[in-house]
Amino acid sequence: MSQVVIVGSINADLAVDVERHPLPGETLHGSDVVYSPGGKGANQAVAAASLGANVTMVGAVGNDANAEVALERLAASAVDRSRIRRTDAPTGLAIVVVDERGENTIIVAPGANALMDAAMVEEAADVVREADVVVMQAEIPVSGIERAAELVAGRLVFNLAPVTEVPREVLRRADPLVVNEHEGRLALRMLTGRDAADSTDEAIVDGLVAAGCRSVVMTLGSRGSIVHDGSGGAAAIPSAKVDVVDSTGAGDAFVGALVKGLAEGATLVDAARYASRVGAFACTRKGAQTSYPTTADPLPELPA
Numbered sequence: 001m002s003q004v005v006i007v008g009s010i011n012a013d014l015a016v017d018v019e020r021h022p023l024p025g026e027t028l029h030g031s032d033v034v035y036s037p038g039g040k041g042a043n044q045a046v047a048a049a050s051l052g053a054n055v056t057m058v059g060a061v062g063n064d065a066n067a068e069v070a071l072e073r074l075a076a077s078a079v080d081r082s083r084i085r086r087t088d089a090p091t092g093l094a095i096v097v098v099d100e101r102g103e104n105t106i107i108v109a110p111g112a113n114a115l116m117d118a119a120m121v122e123e124a125a126d127v128v129r130e131a132d133v134v135v136m137q138a139e140i141p142v143s144g145i146e147r148a149a150e151l152v153a154g155r156l157v158f159n160l161a162p163v164t165e166v167p168r169e170v171l172r173r174a175d176p177l178v179v180n181e182h183e184g185r186l187a188l189r190m191l192t193g194r195d196a197a198d199s200t201d202e203a204i205v206d207g208l209v210a211a212g213c214r215s216v217v218m219t220l221g222s223r224g225s226i227v228h229d230g231s232g233g234a235a236a237i238p239s240a241k242v243d244v245v246d247s248t249g250a251g252d253a254f255v256g257a258l259v260k261g262l263a264e265g266a267t268l269v270d271a272a273r274y275a276s277r278v279g280a281f282a283c284t285r286k287g288a289q290t291s292y293p294t295t296a297d298p299l300p301e302l303p304a
């Protein structure tokens, strides 16, 4: 079976509900604290592995209680954790505060994820080189992303999230580059120096391919996604209609499923259609990793 290696962030998420967000200097009471596993790298690893992909996670956590939270679902979904480094830094922590209207504020303390520089990625050079598909996001230092991209001999899937300045070579090497609307505009500016604020989503995707990206997927939330496989033109993929409970982590579910499809040899368009169904499924349950389907779950259909 194809080997997927994910080089990225691993966090514990700490969520508290409040009636309203506090003002500077103010103290408010919140609900009970809920801990759950997170981090874009770990989310995508859990999504792909839950759907049957063979996944190895390369990342770093601390030697603390939050590491157990952060690693819980990676273990449950049989992700290979032998290349996750235990460090003296604290495990990455995202503090999520949600008010009664559902508006959230998030503070991310990267902790051990900030140690994932070129030198630490080098320690996993063998698995990155041997992988059929390598997947990265932008929650680890740019030097680590750059070094891993240099080591890739198979296919590189790069999700430019959250928006971060990365070397052009990484964007051009990605096959596909996965972005949302905002990230796509920034990527085009990084590649061309052109401000694409007024361009349509299709024009951004076309522009990224014209600027040298091998292929591009742009996710558009409830509007689905746009896929350009680098030849021909862009294709629109619809979203599945679902009753949305919580869209947290839908983007990571989409990327994990996309990677699973690509690892099995699907075309980019077919993998994106599958990912669209998985992303929609993830919106029907609360949380990120807790909302991801397994192969036993029936996925919503896309409109004809």
Ligand SMILES: Nc1ncnc2c1ncn2[C@@H]1O[C@H](COP(=O)(O)OP(=O)(O)OP(=O)(O)O)[C@@H](O)[C@H]1O
Pocket: 161, 180, 218, 219, 220, 221, 222, 223, 224, 225, 238, 239, 240, 241, 242, 244, 247, 248, 249, 250, 251, 252, 254, 275, 276, 277, 279, 280, 283
């Ligand atoms: N409301 C929705 N209904 C159906 N499908 C959805 C919905 N929201 C997201 N999806 C699916 O998930 C994919 C990814 O969502 P989105 O574009 O919001 O990612 P994102 O911007 O990376 O978000 P996030 O980081 O908040 O998860 C979409 O392309 C779509 O297929």
